[in-house]
Amino acid sequence: MAVISRILRFRPITSCYYSVSRTFSSVVRSETDLTAASLLAQNKPLSLRREPRGESVQWVFLGCPGVGKGTYASRLSNLLHVPHIATGDLVREELSSSGPLASQLADIVNQGKLVSDEIIINLLSRRLEAGEAKGESGFILDGFPRTIRQAEILEGVTNIDLVINLKLREEALLAKCLGRRICSECGGNYNVACIDIKDGNGSPGMYMAPLLPPPHCASKLITRSDDTEVVVKERLRIYNEMSQPVEEFYRIRGKLLEFELPGGIPESWPKLLQALNLEDHEDKRSAAA
Ligand SMILES: Nc1ncnc2c1ncn2[C@@H]1O[C@H](COP(=O)(O)OP(=O)(O)O)[C@@H](O)[C@H]1O
Numbered sequence: 001m002a003v004i005s006r007i008l009r010f011r012p013i014t015s016c017y018y019s020v021s022r023t024f025s026s027v028v029r030s031e032t033d034l035t036a037a038s039l040l041a042q043n044k045p046l047s048l049r050r051e052p053r054g055e056s057v058q059w060v061f062l063g064c065p066g067v068g069k070g071t072y073a074s075r076l077s078n079l080l081h082v083p084h085i086a087t088g089d090l091v092r093e094e095l096s097s098s099g100p101l102a103s104q105l106a107d108i109v110n111q112g113k114l115v116s117d118e119i120i121i122n123l124l125s126r127r128l129e130a131g132e133a134k135g136e137s138g139f140i141l142d143g144f145p146r147t148i149r150q151a152e153i154l155e156g157v158t159n160i161d162l163v164i165n166l167k168l169r170e171e172a173l174l175a176k177c178l179g180r181r182i183c184s185e186c187g188g189n190y191n192v193a194c195i196d197i198k199d200g201n202g203s204p205g206m207y208m209a210p211l212l213p214p215p216h217c218a219s220k221l222i223t224r225s226d227d228t229e230v231v232v233k234e235r236l237r238i239y240n241e242m243s244q245p246v247e248e249f250y251r252i253r254g255k256l257l258e259f260e261l262p263g264g265i266p267e268s269w270p271k272l273l274q275a276l277n278l279e280d281h282e283d284k285r286s287a288a289a
Contacts, residue, residue, distance in 0.1 A: 056080055060140075060145070067173075070142055073142040086142040120150070146239075174196045180223065183213060183220050208264035209264050
């Protein structure tokens with residue numbers, strides 16, 4: 001089983017093998033050590049040997065706020081039996097705790113800014129270590145990496161198989177974010193926005209039905225505090241500035257699969273499965289459960 005926090009072996013240019021036991025977080029902290037981060041910073045060749053991890057995928061979802069990363073990452077996680085790890089969820093869990101980071105994080109998140117690489121990597125490594133202790137293998141990351149530095153660190157500690165870049169027409173993104181609702185009891189994600197873009201100027205129309213909650217959740221819906229118009233616009237701006245370069249990072253490494261969402265879940269899910277060569281997967285009907 002290989003997760004990021006396991007023992008990694010690096011082959012530096014001297015050609016002898018070093019065995020470096022590092023947690024993901026220590027890669028960031030110790031800049032002078034022989035780590036993936038420092039080798040990358042010095043432009044030294046790095047060869048990473050991983051232990052076999054069976055069939056578990058190590059995938060990443062990229063895409064603007066509101067595009068639907070959580071929806072499709074969670075469906076694929078059910079289908080492929082690997083954990084869906086959303087760094088936004090890790091940040092929100094920390095926010096709702098009384099931990100020392102909570103008030104510092106609230107200010108950052110409510111302004112639509114990015115949390116520091118160090119904090120996010122600490123949260124992620126804690127989550128990966130807890131998963132490893134439970135015997136998890138593989139992952140679908142959602143919301144990480146979001147900066148080139150995060151992508152370099154991730155690339156330095158493990159091999160990402162595939163990066164799915166979800167795209168949605170810009171007119172729909174803001175409405176999708178503003179329509180997001182969460183059930184305060186079961187945590188279910190819904191969307192009350194009804195996107196109905198008419199044909200025009202040579203572009204086809206697009207319809208995305210709302211994703212309404214079942215009756216027992218309907219009276220318990222809440223809106224994320226960072227899903228206001230001002231904050232969503234800032235998050236979209238920051239995505240374009242800080243996270244879009246991550247797409248290019250993976251494109252030049254031949255790992256990027258671009259996927260333009262053709263509409264809502266009924267149209268998009270089968271097409272995504274097709275693009276991933278999973279259309280014949282036996283569990284696909286239960287994936288949405
Ligand atoms: N990889 C990351 N790096 C820095 N900040 C992050 C990261 N992931 C999540 N966050 C913080 O958590 C917030 C919510 O993240 P997320 O739920 O992924 O939102 P979005 O809907 O914008 O994709 C972000 O606006 C940011 O403040």
